[in-house]
Amino acid sequence: MTPSEEARLPHRAVASAPGQAPTASRRLLASWRRSEEYGVSLENVEPVWGGTVVTDSLFVECGHEVLTGLHRTLASEPLSLMLTDADGLVLNRFSGDTSLLRALDAVHLAPGFAFSEREAGTNGLGLALADRTPSLVRAEEHYSASLCTYTCAAVPVLDPTTGRLEGSVNITTWARSSAGLLLALAESAASTTSALMLARSRGRTPRTPPRGGVFRMQRARLEPGAGTLDAMSARWTDALGRATDALAAGRVVAAVGEPGSGRATLLAQALRRAHPRFRILSAAAPAPEDVEGWLSLWTPELAKPETAVIVEGVYILPAWAAQELHTRAVAVRRSAGGAEGHGVRLAWAVTAESLDTVPHPLAGLIETVVDVPALRERVGDVMPLARYAGHQTRLREVGFTPAAEHALTTYGWPGNVDELMRVVHDAAARTETVDVRHLPPFVLRGASTRLTRIETVERDEIARVLSEPGMTVKQAATELGMSRSSLYRKIGHYGLDDLR
Numbered sequence: 001m002t003p004s005e006e007a008r009l010p011h012r013a014v015a016s017a018p019g020q021a022p023t024a025s026r027r028l029l030a031s032w033r034r035s036e037e038y039g040v041s042l043e044n045v046e047p048v049w050g051g052t053v054v055t056d057s058l059f060v061e062c063g064h065e066v067l068t069g070l071h072r073t074l075a076s077e078p079l080s081l082m083l084t085d086a087d088g089l090v091l092n093r094f095s096g097d098t099s100l101l102r103a104l105d106a107v108h109l110a111p112g113f114a115f116s117e118r119e120a121g122t123n124g125l126g127l128a129l130a131d132r133t134p135s136l137v138r139a140e141e142h143y144s145a146s147l148c149t150y151t152c153a154a155v156p157v158l159d160p161t162t163g164r165l166e167g168s169v170n171i172t173t174w175a176r177s178s179a180g181l182l183l184a185l186a187e188s189a190a191s192t193t194s195a196l197m198l199a200r201s202r203g204r205t206p207r208t209p210p211r212g213g214v215f216r217m218q219r220a221r222l223e224p225g226a227g228t229l230d231a232m233s234a235r236w237t238d239a240l241g242r243a244t245d246a247l248a249a250g251r252v253v254a255a256v257g258e259p260g261s262g263r264a265t266l267l268a269q270a271l272r273r274a275h276p277r278f279r280i281l282s283a284a285a286p287a288p289e290d291v292e293g294w295l296s297l298w299t300p301e302l303a304k305p306e307t308a309v310i311v312e313g314v315y316i317l318p319a320w321a322a323q324e325l326h327t328r329a330v331a332v333r334r335s336a337g338g339a340e341g342h343g344v345r346l347a348w349a350v351t352a353e354s355l356d357t358v359p360h361p362l363a364g365l366i367e368t369v370v371d372v373p374a375l376r377e378r379v380g381d382v383m384p385l386a387r388y389a390g391h392q393t394r395l396r397e398v399g400f401t402p403a404a405e406h407a408l409t410t411y412g413w414p415g416n417v418d419e420l421m422r423v424v425h426d427a428a429a430r431t432e433t434v435d436v437r438h439l440p441p442f443v444l445r446g447a448s449t450r451l452t453r454i455e456t457v458e459r460d461e462i463a464r465v466l467s468e469p470g471m472t473v474k475q476a477a478t479e480l481g482m483s484r485s486s487l488y489r490k491i492g493h494y495g496l497d498d499l500r
Contacts, residue, residue, distance in 0.1 A: 027131060028122065028141055030320035034130070034360070035121035035143040045120045045144045047113040050089040059157060059166040060091055062196040066189050067094055067169070078177055080104055081189070082170040084125050084154075088116030091167070100174065107146050109172065117319075120144065124152025125170040131318035132156050132165060133288035134190075136183045139175030149175050153182040155190035160198040162259075163207045163316070169193065210316060212286020214298040216279060233380040235373045236266070243270035243349075246368035247308075253349040254358060257372035260418035263351035264312050266372055271308045275347055284312040291321045299325070302332045308347035315357035322359030329365060375413045375420060382409045385417060389424035390434065399433035407436050411443045437467035459494040462487070 055064070063083040071081055075096035083091045090111050095101050109115060117126035121143030128135040134155040139148045154170040169190040171182055198206055232240075239255075246253045247270050255263040264282060271280050281301060286294045301307055317325070332346055348365070352358045355369050375381065383400070386408055390398030400408070404427075413419055427438040436444060441463035465476045477487040 027127070027135075027318070027320050028137075030323055031117060031122040031127050031130065032143055034117055034319060034323070038118045038121070040117075040119075040121035040143055042143065042145060044146045045107050047108045047115055047119045050087075050112055050114045053089065053091050053111055054085075055091065057166070058197050058200060059159070059193070062200065063157065063167070063169065063193045064092055066193045066196065067092065070094075070185075070189055071096070078173055080109075080172045082109075082125070082172070083167060084115065084129070084170060085167040086129065086165045087114060088119065088126055088129055088168075089114045090170075100172075103149070104172065120147070123147055124172070125154040125168050128154035128156050128168050128170075129165070131288060131320060132158075132316060133318060134183055134187055136179065138179060151175050151177065151179045151182065153179070153186040155183075155186045157190050157193050160194050160206045161201055163210070210285060210287050210313065212290055212294045213282075213284045214294070215282055231384040233378040235378045236262075236381055239370050239372055240266055240270055240273075242368070243267060243370045244273045246370070247271055247347050247349065248274035250347075251367040252365045253368045253370060254355060254366045255349065255351050255370050255372050256354050258353065258374045258416055259313075260416035261372045261374050262417045263372045264310055265417070266370070267310050267349045267351065271310075271347055271349070275306070275308060278306045278308040278347060280308045280310065282310045282312060285314060285316045288318050291318055295321060295324060299328050302328060302346060303335070305345045307345070309349070311350045313352075314350040314359065314362060315352045317359055317362075319359055319361075323361045326361035326365060375416045379409050382413075382420065385420055386424045389421045390428040393425045393428040394432070398428045398431075401433060401435045403436045404434045404439060407439055407444050437469075455494075458490070462490060462494065466491075 054060070060083065067081045067083060071094035074081075078097045078100055080093055080095040080097070080100055082093045085091060090109065090113055093101075093104070093109075093111055095104075104110060114120075115123060115125055117123070117130050120126060122137060123142055123144075124135055124137040127137055134153075136151070136153045138151045142148050142150070150172050151174070152170060152172045154168045156168050157166050158164065159166050169186050171186045171189075173179070173182060243253050243255065243266055247267075253267065253270075255267050257263055268280055268282070271278060281298060283294070283298050285291075298309075302309065311325070314322070329346075329348060333348075350358065350362065350366070355363065355366065358366065375385075383405060386400065387398065390400075408420070408424075415422075423440060423443060424434070426440075427434045431438050441460045444463055462476070462480065465471060465479055466473075473487060473491075474484055477484045480487065482490075
C-alpha cells in the first residue's frame with residue numbers, strides 16, 4: 001500500500017508503526033478503497049431510505065421464519081438479527097435488547113434503509129453482499145466512525161436452484177461483546193434459510209455450485225452450434241454480427257442474457273471470426289473461496305500477444321477480485337499501446353445476466369453490450385442445436401421423429417441451450433432416432449404451470465405407461481387404475497398429447 005493510499009484510508013486501517021504492514025485483510029482494504037471511491041463519509045453514516053419493503057418472495061418468507069425461531073432462542077442476548085435483500089436494503093429486524101435497538105435506529109440500521117457499501121461504507125452486510133462470502137466486520141474495521149461501536153457478521157443467501165444472490169442474514173452486536181460465535185451463527189441461519197427455500201421450491205433441483213475452470217476453447221468440442229451457423233435464427237446471427245464487429249475493433253464486449261443461453265458460445269464464435277489467429281481462453285468464475293488461485297492461474301496469460309479471454313459469469317466475482325481483474329486488464333491494454341484497429345493484441349469479453357450485474361470496476365471497461373436471446377425466444381434454433389448435439393453424441397447424424405421435434409420445439413427450455421444439449425445427449429446415447437419415448441416427461445408436458453410433488457409423480461407415471469410400445473389409452477387406463485375419461489383429462493392437463 002502506497003503512502004498516498006494510506007492517506008485516503010481511515011487512520012485505524014493501517015499499522016501505527018512506520019513501515020509496518022497493514023493490519024487489515026486484503027478484502028477489508030479493498031472494501032475501504034471502494035468506500036472512499038463511493039464518497040462515503042468517514043464520520044457519519046447517511047444511508048438511503050429504500051421505501052416500502054417487499055416481503056412476498058420465497059427468500060423473505062423463509063428467512064423471516066428462520067430468524068423468528070432464532071430470536072425466540074436468543075431473545076435475552078444483546079443481538080440484532082436482520083434480513084436484507086441483494087441491494088443491502090434491511091427487510092426486517094429482531095432483537096430483545098431495547099438499548100441496542102435505539103442505538104441502531106440512531107445510525108439508521110433499520111428496516112427500509114439500504115446499508116450496502118455504496119451507502120454506508122465497509123460494514124458486515126455490505127461486505128458479504130459485495131464479495132458474496134461470509135464476512136465479519138469488527139468495531140474498528142468499519143469505514144464510518146459512527147459504526148465503530150458495533151460488530152457485524154453477515155452471510156449471503158443464494159437461491160438454491162438458480163444461484164442468484166437473494167440477500168443476506170446479518171447479526172449485529174455491541175463492539176464490546178464477544179464475536180467468536182457470531183459468524184458461525186449467521187452461517188447457520190443463512191444455510192437453514194437456503195435449505196428451507198429448496199424444500200419449498202416444489203421439486204426443483206438444487207443448482208451445481210460454480211467450480212470455475214480455465215481452458216482453451218477448441219472449435220469443435222467447446223463451441224456448441226459452431227457447425228450450424230448457417231441454419232441459426234436471425235436473432236442469433238444478428239447478435240453474433242454485433243459481437244464480431246465490436247471485437248474486431250478492439251472493444252470490450254459483454255454478452256448478456258439468461259444462464260445457459262449461449263453467451264460464451266456466441267463470444268467464442270465472434271472471436272473466431274474477428275481474430276482467427278488468436279487463442280481463446282475461457283475463464284469461468286469459481287466459488288468465492290477459490291477466486292485467488294483462479295486469478296493467479298490465468299491472468300499472467302493476459303500479457304501474451306494474440307490472446308482472447310472470455311470471463312464467464314463475471315457477476316459472481318467478489319468485488320475485490322473484480323477490482324484486481326480490472327487493474328490487470330487496464331495495465332495490459334495500456335502496455336499494448338491501446339486496443340484500436342490493427343493494433344489489437346488482447347481481445348476481452350465477459351458474460352453476465354445483465355450489465356447491471358457486472359461488478360462496478362469491470363462495468364467501466366465494457367464498451368459494447370450484446371443481448372443473447374433465451375432459447376424460447378428463438379425456437380428456430382432448437383432443432384439445429386438438437387441435431388448438432390445428437391451428432392456430437394454419436395459422431396454421426398441422429399434422426400428425430402415428428403413427435404419428438406414437436407415436443408422439443410414447444411417446450412419452454414428454462415435451462416436454455418445447456419438444458420437442450422443435456423436432454424438430446426441422453427436421448428441420442430440410447431437410440432439412432434429420437435422419439436418422444438426417449439425424452440424426459442418434463443419436456444413432453446411443455447411449458448405448463450408448476451406442478452406439486454404429487455402431480456409430478458402422477459404425470460411421470462402416466463408418461464411412463466403411455467410410452468410403452470403398442471400401449472393404447474384403454475390399456476393404459478386399466479394399468480393405471482382410472483377411467484379412460486379421467487386419463488384423457490390428465491393427458492391434456494399434463495401436456496402429454498404426443499404420447500396418445
